[in-house]
Amino acid sequence: MGEAKRRKAALGDKYGQEPYILPWLPITKSQSQQFMTWTTRGAWIGIGLLIVTWLTVRLLGPAFGWWQVN
Template sequence: MGDSKRRKEILGDQYGQEENVYPWLPLKKSQAQKFVQWTTQGAWIGIGALVAYWVIVRFIGPAFGWWEVI
């Protein structure tokens, strides 16, 4: 008997269903992966916004004479 058949007999109705990340946490592995993708994308957007803000404050502001304020 192959390993997949043994696994199917052992798991029964749960065979082929996605596992939870932890047994006590109702979060599937694909949901956890999507969460990581979203947070990574959000972090890069935040880094880009921070760089854009820094460029505005550092270079564009003084070019328009706002250096006295800073």
């Protein structure tokens, strides 16, 4: 308990607040983790859409005769 009081006295108003990644960048560590989660999910969604689009063009395109140039 003594260490917690000493830490609280040393930090003052910043006690209990989440630290920033960099002192000049107002983004906390949990915000950066949320950003990484969302961007990773978005990347996988993009990869999935790319595969679906490629399969559609590759398999259904010739079936409709789009490959023929007359």
